[in-house]
Each structure stands twice: as structure tokens, then as C-alpha cells.
Amino acid sequence: MNRSILTNPHVLIAPAFLLAAFIILWPLFQIGEISLNSVNRFGQLKGFSGLENFAAVLSDPQFLNASWRTVVWTVGIVLGTILVSIPVAMILNEDFHGRGLARIVIMLPWAVSLTMTAIVWRWALSGESGMLNSALRGLGLIDENIQWLAQAGTAFPVQIAIGILVSIPFTTTIFLGGLSSIPDDLYEAARLEGASDWQIFVSITLPLLRPFINIAVVMNTINVFNSFPIIWATTQGGPANSTDILVTYLYKLGFSFGKLGEASALSLMMFALLLVFTILYVRLAMRGER
Amino acid sequence: MALSRKARRSIVSWLLLSPLIVAVLFPFAVMFITAIKLATEVLKPTWWPSAPQWQNFVSMWEATRFGAALWNSIYVAVLSTVLSLLVSIPAAYALSRFRFTGRGFVQQFLLVSQMLSPIVLVIGLFRLLVALKMLDNLNAVVFVYATFNIAFSVWMLQSYFSTIPKDLEEAAWMEGATPWQALRRVFLPLALPAMVVTAIFSFINAWNEFVIALTMLRNQAGYTLPIQVFSLVAGRYTVEWHHVMAAAFVATIPVAIVFAWLQRYLVRGLALGAVK
Numbered sequence: 001m002n003r004s005i006l007t008n009p010h011v012l013i014a015p016a017f018l019l020a021a022f023i024i025l026w027p028l029f030q031i032g033e034i035s036l037n038s039v040n041r042f043g044q045l046k047g048f049s050g051l052e053n054f055a056a057v058l059s060d061p062q063f064l065n066a067s068w069r070t071v072v073w074t075v076g077i078v079l080g081t082i083l084v085s086i087p088v089a090m091i092l093n094e095d096f097h098g099r100g101l102a103r104i105v106i107m108l109p110w111a112v113s114l115t116m117t118a119i120v121w122r123w124a125l126s127g128e129s130g131m132l133n134s135a136l137r138g139l140g141l142i143d144e145n146i147q148w149l150a151q152a153g154t155a156f157p158v159q160i161a162i163g164i165l166v167s168i169p170f171t172t173t174i175f176l177g178g179l180s181s182i183p184d185d186l187y188e189a190a191r192l193e194g195a196s197d198w199q200i201f202v203s204i205t206l207p208l209l210r211p212f213i214n215i216a217v218v219m220n221t222i223n224v225f226n227s228f229p230i231i232w233a234t235t236q237g238g239p240a241n242s243t244d245i246l247v248t249y250l251y252k253l254g255f256s257f258g259k260l261g262e263a264s265a266l267s268l269m270m271f272a273l274l275l276v277f278t279i280l281y282v283r284l285a286m287r288g289e290r
Numbered sequence: 291m292a293l294s295r296k297a298r299r300s301i302v303s304w305l306l307l308s309p310l311i312v313a314v315l316f317p318f319a320v321m322f323i324t325a326i327k328l329a330t331e332v333l334k335p336t337w338w339p340s341a342p343q344w345q346n347f348v349s350m351w352e353a354t355r356f357g358a359a360l361w362n363s364i365y366v367a368v369l370s371t372v373l374s375l376l377v378s379i380p381a382a383y384a385l386s387r388f389r390f391t392g393r394g395f396v397q398q399f400l401l402v403s404q405m406l407s408p409i410v411l412v413i414g415l416f417r418l419l420v421a422l423k424m425l426d427n428l429n430a431v432v433f434v435y436a437t438f439n440i441a442f443s444v445w446m447l448q449s450y451f452s453t454i455p456k457d458l459e460e461a462a463w464m465e466g467a468t469p470w471q472a473l474r475r476v477f478l479p480l481a482l483p484a485m486v487v488t489a490i491f492s493f494i495n496a497w498n499e500f501v502i503a504l505t506m507l508r509n510q511a512g513y514t515l516p517i518q519v520f521s522l523v524a525g526r527y528t529v530e531w532h533h534v535m536a537a538a539f540v541a542t543i544p545v546a547i548v549f550a551w552l553q554r555y556l557v558r559g560l561a562l563g564a565v566k
Contacts, residue, residue, distance in 0.1 A: 006469040012384035013396055016377040016440050023437040024403050027414025034413070043417060084310065091307060097300035104550040105311050108318070111549030113498030115516040116538045117317060119523055123531055124320040129333040131320045138337065145335075165313055173553070226407035229500040233520055247409050254413050255505065263413050270410050278405045282398075 028271070034264040041258030053265035057253075062241060063266070066249040069156070070225065073245050077163040078220045081171050082213065084164065089175035090205070110169035118233035121162055125149050125234075149235055152242035159243060162230055167223070171216045178212030179205075211284070218281040222274065246270060325350075325536035332532045343532070350536040358511065359518035360541070366428055366503075366514055367496040370435035371489050374443050379485065381440075382447035383477075387456060404441035408434065409501050419506055426509050434506070435496045442495070443488050450484030487555045490548065497545055515541040 005011045038049040057063050092103055109117065124132050127147035136142045149155045182205065190200050228247045231237060237244035237252065244252070250270070254263035293301075324332060326342040351357060385393065408415065415434060416425075424430035454477065462472035503517045513521065519541065522534050 004469040006473055007388075009384035009388040009390040010392070012380035013392075016381035016444065017396060017399070019377055019433075020399070020403055020437050020440050023415070023418070023434060024406065024411065027411045027418050030414040030417045031411070034417075043420070088307065088310060091303050094299060094303065096296065096303045098304065102304070102307055102311070103553070105314055106307070107550055107553040108314055108546055110553070111494065111546040112542050113500065113516050115498070115500045115520055116542050119519060119534065120317040120321050120538060122523065123324065123535065124317060129335050131323070131337065132316075134335045134337055135316075137335075168310070169553075222405050223407075226409055228407075228409050229516075232500075233523070236524070250409070251412070251501075254416075260413060267410050267413055271406070274405050274410065275402070278402055281405070282401065 031264045031267050031271075034260055035268050037261065039261045039264075041260065043260055049261070053261040054269070056259075057262045057266050057269070060262075062244070062249060065241070066244045066246050069243070070245040072156075073160060073163070074221055074224050076160045077167060077224045078217060080160070080164040081167040081220055082216060085168050085171040085175055085216070086209070086213075088168065089172045089179055092172065093176060093179040106172060107169045109166045114166060114227070114229035115233050117162065117166060118230045121158075122149065122234045125158060150239060152239060155235055155239070156243050159230055159234060162234075163224060163227065166230070167220055170223075171220060174212050174216045174219075175209065178209045182208045214284045215281070218277060218284060222277050222281075225274070225277070321535045321539045321542070324532055325539050327532050329530070329532055346532050346536050347540065350533040350540075353530065353533045354522055354537045355510070355518065356515075356537055356540070359513050359515045362428060362512060363497055363514040363541075366431050366435060367493045369429075369432045370439065370496045371492040373432060373436035374439040374492050375485065375489055377436075378440050378443035378447060378488070382444045382451055385444065386448045386451035400441040400444055403438070404445070407501075408438055408499075412501060412505055415502070416505055426507060426512055428507070428512055431502060431506055431514075434502050435499060439492045439495060443492055446488045446491070447481075447484055451481060454480045483555075487552060490552055494545055494549060 034043075034045070035053050036048060036050065037045040038047055038052065039045050088106065092099060092106070124130050125148035127133065127145050127150055130145075130148070132148070133142070133145045137145075146154060148158050186204055186208075187200060190204055195203070226247060228251065231243055231245060231248050232251070235243045237248040246266070247270075250263055250266050253259045253266060323337065323339065325346055326344065327339040327346075328341070328343050331339055381396075384390070385397065419425045419427070419430050422430070458476050458480075459469075459472045462476045463469065467475070498516065499514075500516050500520075503514045504520070507513055507517060510518075510521070515537075519534060519537050522537070523529055
């Protein structure tokens, strides 16, 4: 028998587990405690208040607006990303001249911090001197400058478009992994049978890509739901809170308005929602395993 | 002469990808062109600078306090990467080599912590640092980053470790090597590429992180690059955009190049991890 700490899995796991438990469970416990107390803006607890904080959040019209916008934000970005990434991955999976370069370019947004991306777009989208307006006017596509981020009607769609752009690399990566797992002879056999490209896509590629699409949907949903920098660094939820989603609303509640009790209650509700997503993910991943 | 099949496919592929490629490269172009514009030209709606101002990159360094923020970013990213690898490698090794009680629980715990972004915990994390009197302390940020990287690192490492046959180590044990020798001579050399790749991704995650730094670092002396650049833009009446873009460019390009070079390893790692 080898008696060594190297063969004792519990010892090997312990440092990672203890660190994660301390820095994740302790704050979670704190949030739970604050959410059930009335609390002043300095974080001092002023006594048990039951579910008052939860009720205050749920009855805040701002919360309802932000929730609805979070749904639009998440569904819009996830759906848009999947729809773009499938054809992109299929093209990148074929052999063509310059494929390596094309892959590198398409993966680039992944490497850049969302904060920097958002700041660059904030500048590029500026109404008077933004380079997007200059470019569009130069191409003759618009006559008047568009105030992209200063009006609610364009700010949110533009933010969703940025969200799609930065989610494509990760999603395409997942799909490339999926496509490379489909054996070539399946395609050859289908071609010999006289199947059209569309038939091959619908009856071979799509079904075999299915587990990867499931994973990409759930993981993107979680990432996008949690995504803070794009909105914070472009509009900080403005103009007039018209681009607030739950994470930016949460941040304002906690750190701008000092409503720590309500912010904690909201955190817990979001945590519960994320748990549901996680369970969904585990079930999908397990199905892939079988 | 007719084009070969591959040449034709290349043209079609590039044409189909071109809208996306334009959209990806557009912000880089904006960043670069603004960075080399004359200060007085920045607000004019023209695309090209009349003469490229390379010295903007020099004046930016002082004007944006780039050096201090760069040092803070390097400090936080390097230490958090080292810390998260130090605890993740043994954990991933245990998960890939042994069946033990609590294995399922550990995996589920890691999965949940992977799903939790720091933003949902930010109030609690803030209180934790206040209680420990570690607000405004870069080392506290190191610990938080390392922790939120553990799940990803263990996941990546485990999927690679599982591809290294266990027989190799067992053969070494048979030959009379201690587990430590077997690990060092047989396992670690084979696992090294996986560790390097994981380390680089942890580094990039820490390099780019925003919410934790924004919340926990209140004093400008401790700002990391994303927060420093953000502070030059947010709530300012006048923004020196050519300096901001020069800073964003210098902070972004080295990391982007390393990442672009490494992304093919991710295809394998993520695909293995995601569906295995």
C-alpha cells in the first residue's frame, strides 16, 4: 500500500474546497442574513424584518422593468448568438485558404475585457463624433447622426448586438468541438444517397449537434444573465433607467442607493434562478453522457 | 483556367464571414485610429488622422497613470493564477484518479460555483472584506479571483488529466517509485501543457475582470487596468478619448494576441469538459 497524501483524495481536494467554501458560502450566508433584517445604509442590522425586503423588491416598478428587460436581453443575445454561431462554425469547420486567420479574427472579442469593449463602443457610438456615424454617413447609409446610446429606443438593441458579438467566440468554439466529433463517412454516405446540402444539415448535422447546442444555450444563458460590464460601461443603465437589467439594478440598489436589505433579497432571488439554470445544465450534460 | 474547388470554397467562405469580421475588427480600428489622432482632431467626425501621433502612446502613459494600473493588473493576475493553480491541480488530480466518498458532492459544488458570477454575491463579498478589514487591498482581490477561477481550472485540468493513462503511474509504482516520484517523473511532464493553458486562461480572466475590482478597490492607487480606464470615462465632463483609446489598445493587444494563438487548445478542452 502506498501511504502518501498523494493517494488520499480528500487531502488533495481540501485546499480548493475550503477556499471556495469560505469565499462563496460565507458571503452567501451573509446575504441570507441581511435579506431577512432591516438594515441601514452602513450595513448595520436593525432587527428581524421577515420577508419585508423581498416584498419591497417585488413591488418596485423598477424591478419589474428590469426583470422584463433581463428576459429580452438574455433571450435576444442567446438566440442571436446561436443563430450566428452555427453557420460560422460550419464554415470554419471546412478547409479553406486562410482558415487559421479567420478563426483567430473571430475569436478576438473573447480575449478583450468586456469593459474595454464596452468603452470602445461607447466612444464609437457617440452621437456627434462617433466613428460609427461617420462611417455610416461616409457610406451614404444615413444622413443625420444617430444618438445611439442617448435614447432608449436604440441604446438597448445596440447593447444586445454587442452582447451577441462577444458571445459568438465561445459558442462557435463549442460548436467546432461538436462538428469535429461527427464522422466524415456519415456525410459521404448521405451524398452517395443523393441528399441535398439542406437535407444533410437538417437530418445529420443538426441532430448530432443537438447536445452541444443545449450546452451552449444553458451556458450562454447563465453568462448573459450575469453580464454586467457591457451595460455598466456604456450607459450605466441609463438614460432614465431604460437599459437597466437585474444585475445593474442590483448594483445600484446596493451601492448607489444603499438599500442593502433589498439588494440582498434580490441577490437571493437571482441565486435561486441561477440554481434552476444549473440543474437544467446538469440534466442536459448527464443526458449527453449516456 | 477554372478555379479549383478549394479556391472557390475559400472565396465563398470569406464572403459569408465578412460581415462578422467587419463587426469584430471595427472596434479595434476605432481604438487604434482614435489613439493616433491629434487631441484637437478627436472630436471631429473624420475617420483618418491628418498625421499619426505616435507620441500619444507616450503621453497616455503619464496622463492615464497607466504604469501603476498595469502593475496592479499584473500583480493581481499573476498571484491569483498561481494561487488557483496551486489548489486546483491537486483537486483535479484527485477527481480524475480516485473514486471517493463526497466526489459527487465536490463536483456539484464546483459546478454551482462556476454558475455563480461574483455579481450575485457582491454584497456578501463586500461585507466579507469589510469584516476582514481588507477593503482596498489587492491581496483580497487576489483571493476572490483565485476562488472564482477554481471551478473553471479544475474542470479544464480534470478533462486533460483523464486523458493521461493511469497505467503509466501504476507502472512506476510497480518499479518501486514512491507516489511522489511517479507524479513528478511520469505525470507532471505529461500534464504540463494542460497546466500552462489553464494558467493562461486564468490570467486572462483576472486581467479582464470588472465588477469585483470596481467594488473592492476604492482608492485609485489600487485600480487595475479596466477600472482605471473606466474611471477616465465614467462621470467625466470631458474625456480625453485619444488617451483612453491608446490605454485600451495597449492594455488589450498583448493579451488578445496570446489568446488568439491559444484558442485552438480551448476547442479541445471545452469540448471534452462540456460533454464528458
